[in-house]
Amino acid sequence: MSLETPAAEPVSPPAPAPVRDLDWDAGKARELGERVMEIWLELLERMPHLPVARPHTVEEVRAAVALPIPDEPMPLDDLVAHLRDVALEWSMYPGHPSFLAYILGSGTVPAAPAELLAAGLDQNLGGWRLSPAATEIELHLMRWFAESFGLPPGSGGIMTSGGAMAAFVALKTARDARSGWDSRDRGLVAGPQLVMYASTEAHVVNERAADMLGLGRRGLRQIPVDGELRMRTDALNEAIVADLAAGVRPVAVVATAGTTATGAIDPLAEIADICAEHDLWFHVDGAYGAIAALVPSLRPLFRGMERADSIAFDPHKWLYVPPSAGAIVLRESHRLVEAFDVNPSYVHEDRERTKRGANLMEYGPQFSRGFRSLKVWVSLLAHGWSAYERRIEHDVELARYLYRQASERPEFEPMGPEPRLSIACFRYLPPGLPEGPEREAYLDRLNERLMTEIQLDGRVFPSNAVLDGRFVLRICIVNFRTEAADLDLLLEVAAELGARLDAEMRAR
Ligand SMILES: *Cc1c(COP(=O)(O)O)cnc(C)c1O
Numbered sequence: 001m002s003l004e005t006p007a008a009e010p011v012s013p014p015a016p017a018p019v020r021d022l023d024w025d026a027g028k029a030r031e032l033g034e035r036v037m038e039i040w041l042e043l044l045e046r047m048p049h050l051p052v053a054r055p056h057t058v059e060e061v062r063a064a065v066a067l068p069i070p071d072e073p074m075p076l077d078d079l080v081a082h083l084r085d086v087a088l089e090w091s092m093y094p095g096h097p098s099f100l101a102y103i104l105g106s107g108t109v110p111a112a113p114a115e116l117l118a119a120g121l122d123q124n125l126g127g128w129r130l131s132p133a134a135t136e137i138e139l140h141l142m143r144w145f146a147e148s149f150g151l152p153p154g155s156g157g158i159m160t161s162g163g164a165m166a167a168f169v170a171l172k173t174a175r176d177a178r179s180g181w182d183s184r185d186r187g188l189v190a191g192p193q194l195v196m197y198a199s200t201e202a203h204v205v206n207e208r209a210a211d212m213l214g215l216g217r218r219g220l221r222q223i224p225v226d227g228e229l230r231m232r233t234d235a236l237n238e239a240i241v242a243d244l245a246a247g248v249r250p251v252a253v254v255a256t257a258g259t260t261a262t263g264a265i266d267p268l269a270e271i272a273d274i275c276a277e278h279d280l281w282f283h284v285d286g287a288y289g290a291i292a293a294l295v296p297s298l299r300p301l302f303r304g305m306e307r308a309d310s311i312a313f314d315p316h317k318w319l320y321v322p323p324s325a326g327a328i329v330l331r332e333s334h335r336l337v338e339a340f341d342v343n344p345s346y347v348h349e350d351r352e353r354t355k356r357g358a359n360l361m362e363y364g365p366q367f368s369r370g371f372r373s374l375k376v377w378v379s380l381l382a383h384g385w386s387a388y389e390r391r392i393e394h395d396v397e398l399a400r401y402l403y404r405q406a407s408e409r410p411e412f413e414p415m416g417p418e419p420r421l422s423i424a425c426f427r428y429l430p431p432g433l434p435e436g437p438e439r440e441a442y443l444d445r446l447n448e449r450l451m452t453e454i455q456l457d458g459r460v461f462p463s464n465a466v467l468d469g470r471f472v473l474r475i476c477i478v479n480f481r482t483e484a485a486d487l488d489l490l491l492e493v494a495a496e497l498g499a500r501l502d503a504e505m506r507a508r
Helices: 026-049 058-065 076-088 111-121 132-148 163-178 204-212 233-245 268-278 290-294 334-340 373-383 385-408 439-457 484-507
Strands: 156-160 194-199 220-223 249-256 281-286 310-313 326-330 412-415 423-428 463-467 470-476
Touching (some): 058 076, 132 326, 163 281, 194 204, 233 249, 249 268, 281 290, 290 310, 373 385, 412 484, 423 484, 439 470
Parallel strands (some): 249 281
Antiparallel strands (some): 310 326, 412 423
């Protein structure tokens, strides 16, 4: 026995005990997963017989769905009942055959299980090492679209949240590629004023992108349109010449391939010539329409698009996947890296050693990125491209059918140019409406109220456009469930509610 007092044993705390609450095993996952799957399948079966939308108020919806967050697990039966309620009582259905509004894909069926798998895989496409297969699928898909649009090898791009972010990414890249100084480093104060151009029919997100890029909203010049609602290239030329003379530097032109109001396609080849002449970035906003260029019968409408520096398109529109899924492809995909690369000290990588691929955090404004491309990829694999071609053509045929019906029936009037893509506009014209100075203003008020009443009625769901100051009803078919009968129903409902409103309004 030693006489020395033993040194005190260092007391090391015990290893932390496991905390397993959040770690559901496969059996528990199956319980919830299968019951959610049942809700989805019930929705698929019942959707055509449900109203497209219900006239609920915000108070009603909030009271029904805004549950308090529990401290302890909600019993599975209650949770599933809540989800079923959300799906079948308190939602509206862009995938309903009679949903005809805005531009909102009906949601491919294979996208839903693809989203489940994407969430289950938990990939982060900011870094290749965190998403090897996912990053390669996204890049492969983007190269396929870019080359199918006619861009050369070396083209490609990334997925975005939608057309709005695609516009921002494209115009940011354009700004830095064409400013003429290191605008990324020194900002806009270091050079002359920069401007871009788009038609008066261009989508508002382009203006907002100009705002976010520091050009200001007026930094996106609004060019007037012709009778077919396409950008007037003579006016574009004049605007560029005037800006140059004033010491302002033009950097980009946004041509729209499928405007939101009527589906008009700007004269892309002529705009490409003007961009080439002045060394401007040629951006095509094809958020809605560009996909139609991949259909041989519609391709000629898009002549000149293959000369673009960048093309925005939205898989959540005419590729029918559920939101959100936008995309931007560029003639020279490396331009994205020039506009967005960063070099964080906390993301070290020896690529020569690892042979890893691209880190998409350097290709756009997002750092962490989800596996958005999987729903697009799975839908294309499951359906095959030919099915898309047939359906996109059919959507266009249906829009023309509605336009024709509106011109043949006396209580309707087709409005705007004849559909080139899948958008058609018309208005209700009550029989016996007297001619006179009040007529147009009355028709605007009547059709404005009519659109609201049709949406609240819920049997069909159109939206509106304002064409040359006139309020019109508008349909856009990016819906693989819509058929001619849905369009007949639209006219039936519009005639019924229109007659009632007209009687009411004229009595006053
Ligand atoms: C829909 C649309 C946008 C906006 O796209 P989001 O996906 O809604 O962000 C931009 N441009 C055009 C031409 C569009 O049709």
